Amino acid sequence: NAGVTQTPKFQVLKTGQSMTLQCAQDMNHEYMSWYRQDPGMGLRLIHYSVGAGITDQGEVPNGYNVSRSTTEDFPLRLLSAAPSQTSVYFCASSYLGGDQETQYFGPGTRLLVL
Amino acid sequence: SQKIEQNSEALNIQEGKTATLTCNYTNYSPAYLQWYRQDPGRGPVFLLLIRENEKEKRKERLKVTFDTTLKQSLFHITASQPADSATYLCVPFGNEKLTFGTGTRLTIIP
Numbered sequence: 001n002a003g004v005t006q007t008p009k010f011q012v013l014k015t016g017q018s019m020t021l022q023c024a025q026d027m028n029h030e031y032m033s034w035y036r037q038d039p040g041m042g043l044r045l046i047h048y049s050v051g052a053g054i055t056d057q058g059e060v061p062n063g064y065n066v067s068r069s070t071t072e073d074f075p076l077r078l079l080s081a082a083p084s085q086t087s088v089y090f091c092a093s094s095y096l097g098g099d100q101e102t103q104y105f106g107p108g109t110r111l112l113v114l
Numbered sequence: 115s116q117k118i119e120q121n122s123e124a125l126n127i128q129e130g131k132t133a134t135l136t137c138n139y140t141n142y143s144p145a146y147l148q149w150y151r152q153d154p155g156r157g158p159v160f161l162l163l164i165r166e167n168e169k170e171k172r173k174e175r176l177k178v179t180f181d182t183t184l185k186q187s188l189f190h191i192t193a194s195q196p197a198d199s200a201t202y203l204c205v206p207f208g209n210e211k212l213t214f215g216t217g218t219r220l221t222i223i224p
Contacts, residue, residue: 102160106157107156
């Protein structure tokens with residue numbers, strides 16, 4: 001299993017540009033989520049999904065869109081990038097319920113918005 | 115609002131000693147608490163989960179305690195090794211969500 005994969009690893013954008021961060025998992029996990037990690041702050045939840053066709057907002061959703069058309073994929077879209085969105089983005093997945101609350105994280109995408 | 119505090123941003127421990135990391139939480143009662151390890155430039159990796167009805171859990175050289183009265187979890191690494199150097203994140207689950215602490219950067223000195 002590849003686990004959770006993210007592309008790209010690193011991206012530079014200009015203010016106002018749009019882009020999509022890709023996330024895929026091959027563990028058949030129902031739950032997928034996006035976090036951002038900034039210096040001096042814990043990971044903050046942007047959006048999450050409990051299954052295909054179902055998404056919801058997390059703690060810091062503004063400026064980001066998501067969709068979940070398949071169990072495997074959960075892309076994060078930045079519609080109009082702003083310098084405040086410079087961060088490291090992590091995608092995570094897990095089973096729902098039971099003793100399977102373990103979150104599996106991808107390697108991260110470093111985003112720099114100029 | 116829910117708040118998590120992990121002791122000191124950085125902790126230096128001599129190799130072979132026991133490293134103890136502290137996590138305090140306020141304003142909620144988590145059903146369980148996880149600890150993750152994060153190396154520079156990488157995503158967090160799950161280490162241990164302890165539930166509110168468990169006092170202690172062990173995995174190899176790792177031990178976690180959970181005191182719901184003190185609202186505190188302690189994370190111990192015994193016989194520490196330089197390879198244990200990383201940032202350790204405390205992650206309680208309560209009010210239907212995970213809340214990540216900022217982490218403690220642990221350095222094991224040879």
